[in-house]
Amino acid sequence: AKKEPLRRCCYYEPEMDEDVRNRRVLQADILNALEDQQFQLLYQVQCCVATGEPIGYEALLRWMHPEYGMVTPDRFIDAAEQNGLIIPLGEWVIRQACRDAASWSKPYKVAVNISPIQLVQMDLPRIITESLLEAGLPASRLEVEITETAIIDDKLRALTNLRRIKALGVSVAIDDFGTGYSSLDTLNSFEFDKIKIDRSFLADCCDNENAQAIIRAVLALGQSLGLPVLAEGVENEQQLALLRAMDCAEAQGYYFGKPGEYREGDEGGNSLQFA
C-alpha cells in the first residue's frame, strides 16, 4: 500500500467534479497537517568526494500522515503548488531547517529546496532573513536549491529574489542540472554557488559512455565557471570511484546515506537513522 498514490489525490479520476473534490480534500488535509505538525524534515548528507567527510545536509520533506504513513513529496508537492499551500508549507520548511541546523553541534550547511512558486513571492528574502535571525543561524550555513524551471517561469522576479537572497550571504545551488530546457541560459543569468548534476546521469554512468561524457562536460563547465559540482544519486563504490577520477568535488546519495533523522555524534551516513 506504501507505493500506492494517495487515494484522495486521484488526478487520473475520469470525473472532473470528483477530481476537483479530491483536490479540495487534499488542500484541507495539507492545511490541517500543517496545524497538526504532521510534516517532518529528513536530512541527507552531502560529502566531499576526496575525503568522504560530510559538508552539509539537504532537508527533504515528509508528511507523516495518520492514515497513510510516511508520504514522500512527489505525492503532494504538485498539489501544494497548484493550490498555493506550498507558500506556507515552504515557509515552514525554511524555518524548521534553520532551527534544526542551529541545534547541530557542528557547523554543517543545511540545503533547502525552494519551489518555483515560492521563488517569485516578494517576501521570500524577508522570510529567510527572519528564519536565520530566529534560529540564530549564520547565513553562510544556509543554501537554497533552485531548479531551472524556477527561473524560466517569471525570470525577472525570480532573479530579483535570488540576488536579494545571495546578498544576505545565503548560497544558491542549481538543482537537477541538465534536465531542464535551458541549462546554459540559466547558468548565464545568475551567479550560482554550486551545480547539482541530476541523478539520472549517475544512474547508468558505469555502463553508459554518453552519461559519463555528460558528467565530464558538466564538471568542465563547473571548472571554467569556478563552481563546485555535486553529483546526486551516488549509490555505489563504482560510481564514487568514477567521480573521484573525474575530480568531482561533492556527492550525495544512498551510498553515503539515505534521508534520515539527523543524529548528533556520528558522522556521514552513520549519523542518520535510515527511514
Ligand code: C2E
Ligand atoms: P531533489 O531535490 O532532487 O531531492 C533528491 C531526491 O533524490 C530525494 O527524494 C532523495 O531521497 C532522492 N535520492 C537521494 N539519493 C538517492 C540515490 O542514491 N538514489 C535514488 N534513487 N534516489 C536518491 P525525495 O526526498 O523523495 O524528494 C523528491 C523531490 O521532492 C526532491 O527532489 C525535491 O524536488 C522535492 N522536495 C523535497 N523536499 C522538498 C521541500 O521541502 N520543498 C520543495 N519545494 N520540494 C521538496
Ligand code: CA
Ligand atoms: Ca534538491
Ligand code: CA
Ligand atoms: Ca536534485
Ligand code: CA
Ligand atoms: Ca529532483
